[in-house]
Amino acid sequence: MYMPSDKKRINLTVPDEVYAKLRTYKGKNGITNDASACLQLIVQQLQAQENNELIFKAIRALSEDDLKKISQEGIAYTKELAEKLSK
Structure with missing residues:
Protein backbone atom coordinates (compact mmCIF):
# COMPACT_ATOMS: atom_id res chain seq x y z
CA MET A 1 0.00 0.00 0.00
CA TYR A 2 1.34 3.45 -0.91
CA MET A 3 1.50 5.90 1.97
CA PRO A 4 1.71 9.53 0.89
CA SER A 5 4.39 11.58 2.60
CA ASP A 6 3.45 14.57 4.70
CA LYS A 7 6.54 16.30 3.30
CA LYS A 8 6.42 18.40 0.15
CA ARG A 9 8.33 17.35 -2.96
CA ILE A 10 10.19 19.65 -5.31
CA ASN A 11 11.38 18.47 -8.71
CA GLU A 17 26.75 25.03 -14.68
CA VAL A 18 24.49 25.03 -11.60
CA TYR A 19 24.68 21.24 -11.37
CA ALA A 20 28.48 21.40 -11.64
CA LYS A 21 28.54 23.81 -8.68
CA LEU A 22 26.18 21.50 -6.78
CA ARG A 23 28.52 18.55 -7.41
CA THR A 24 31.46 20.61 -6.12
CA TYR A 25 29.44 21.56 -3.02
CA LYS A 26 28.51 17.92 -2.43
CA GLY A 27 32.14 16.85 -2.69
CA LYS A 28 33.40 19.52 -0.30
CA SER A 36 20.14 16.38 0.44
CA LEU A 54 16.79 41.01 11.45
CA ILE A 55 19.98 42.97 10.79
CA PHE A 56 18.23 45.44 8.49
CA LYS A 57 15.43 45.86 11.02
CA ALA A 58 18.01 46.67 13.71
CA ILE A 59 19.83 49.09 11.39
CA ARG A 60 16.61 50.90 10.50
CA ALA A 61 15.95 51.42 14.21
CA LEU A 62 19.26 53.27 14.69
CA SER A 63 19.60 57.01 14.41
CA GLU A 64 21.86 58.63 11.83
CA ASP A 65 24.30 59.57 14.60
CA ASP A 66 24.38 55.98 15.87
CA LEU A 67 25.12 54.73 12.35
CA LYS A 68 27.93 57.26 11.91
CA LYS A 69 29.46 56.24 15.24
CA ILE A 70 29.29 52.54 14.36
CA SER A 71 30.81 53.26 10.96
CA GLN A 72 33.68 55.27 12.44
CA GLU A 80 44.01 48.75 13.58
CA LEU A 81 43.58 45.16 12.45
CA ALA A 82 45.28 45.86 9.11
CA GLU A 83 48.25 47.39 10.92
CA LYS A 84 48.56 44.36 13.21
CA LEU A 85 48.36 41.94 10.29
CA SER A 86 50.97 43.84 8.26
CA LYS A 87 53.59 43.49 11.03
Whole structure:
Protein backbone atom coordinates (compact mmCIF):
# COMPACT_ATOMS: atom_id res chain seq x y z
CA MET A 1 0.00 0.00 0.00
CA TYR A 2 1.34 3.45 -0.91
CA MET A 3 1.50 5.90 1.97
CA PRO A 4 1.71 9.53 0.89
CA SER A 5 4.39 11.58 2.60
CA ASP A 6 3.45 14.57 4.70
CA LYS A 7 6.54 16.30 3.30
CA LYS A 8 6.42 18.40 0.15
CA ARG A 9 8.33 17.35 -2.96
CA ILE A 10 10.19 19.65 -5.31
CA ASN A 11 11.38 18.47 -8.71
CA LEU A 12 14.19 20.66 -10.08
CA THR A 13 15.74 20.94 -13.50
CA VAL A 14 18.92 22.99 -13.38
CA PRO A 15 21.41 24.25 -15.96
CA ASP A 16 24.65 22.29 -16.33
CA GLU A 17 26.75 25.03 -14.68
CA VAL A 18 24.49 25.03 -11.60
CA TYR A 19 24.68 21.24 -11.37
CA ALA A 20 28.48 21.40 -11.64
CA LYS A 21 28.54 23.81 -8.68
CA LEU A 22 26.18 21.50 -6.78
CA ARG A 23 28.52 18.55 -7.41
CA THR A 24 31.46 20.61 -6.12
CA TYR A 25 29.44 21.56 -3.02
CA LYS A 26 28.51 17.92 -2.43
CA GLY A 27 32.14 16.85 -2.69
CA LYS A 28 33.40 19.52 -0.30
CA ASN A 29 30.73 18.65 2.26
CA GLY A 30 30.71 14.86 1.97
CA ILE A 31 27.15 14.76 0.65
CA THR A 32 26.27 11.97 -1.79
CA ASN A 33 22.65 12.79 -2.55
CA ASP A 34 21.57 15.66 -4.83
CA ALA A 35 18.34 16.21 -2.91
CA SER A 36 20.14 16.38 0.44
CA ALA A 37 22.59 18.94 -0.92
CA CYS A 38 19.78 21.05 -2.38
CA LEU A 39 17.80 20.91 0.85
CA GLN A 40 20.85 21.88 2.90
CA LEU A 41 21.53 24.85 0.62
CA ILE A 42 17.88 25.94 0.70
CA VAL A 43 17.79 25.81 4.51
CA GLN A 44 21.07 27.76 4.74
CA GLN A 45 19.80 30.43 2.35
CA LEU A 46 16.48 30.78 4.17
CA GLN A 47 18.31 31.18 7.49
CA ALA A 48 20.62 33.78 5.94
CA GLN A 49 17.60 35.66 4.59
CA GLU A 50 16.00 35.68 8.04
CA ASN A 51 19.26 36.93 9.58
CA ASN A 52 19.52 39.69 6.97
CA GLU A 53 15.98 40.82 7.73
CA LEU A 54 16.79 41.01 11.45
CA ILE A 55 19.98 42.97 10.79
CA PHE A 56 18.23 45.44 8.49
CA LYS A 57 15.43 45.86 11.02
CA ALA A 58 18.01 46.67 13.71
CA ILE A 59 19.83 49.09 11.39
CA ARG A 60 16.61 50.90 10.50
CA ALA A 61 15.95 51.42 14.21
CA LEU A 62 19.26 53.27 14.69
CA SER A 63 19.60 57.01 14.41
CA GLU A 64 21.86 58.63 11.83
CA ASP A 65 24.30 59.57 14.60
CA ASP A 66 24.38 55.98 15.87
CA LEU A 67 25.12 54.73 12.35
CA LYS A 68 27.93 57.26 11.91
CA LYS A 69 29.46 56.24 15.24
CA ILE A 70 29.29 52.54 14.36
CA SER A 71 30.81 53.26 10.96
CA GLN A 72 33.68 55.27 12.44
CA GLU A 73 34.36 52.59 15.04
CA GLY A 74 34.35 49.95 12.32
CA ILE A 75 36.80 51.91 10.18
CA ALA A 76 39.10 52.48 13.16
CA TYR A 77 38.98 48.78 14.06
CA THR A 78 39.69 47.76 10.45
CA LYS A 79 42.70 50.08 10.26
CA GLU A 80 44.01 48.75 13.58
CA LEU A 81 43.58 45.16 12.45
CA ALA A 82 45.28 45.86 9.11
CA GLU A 83 48.25 47.39 10.92
CA LYS A 84 48.56 44.36 13.21
CA LEU A 85 48.36 41.94 10.29
CA SER A 86 50.97 43.84 8.26
CA LYS A 87 53.59 43.49 11.03
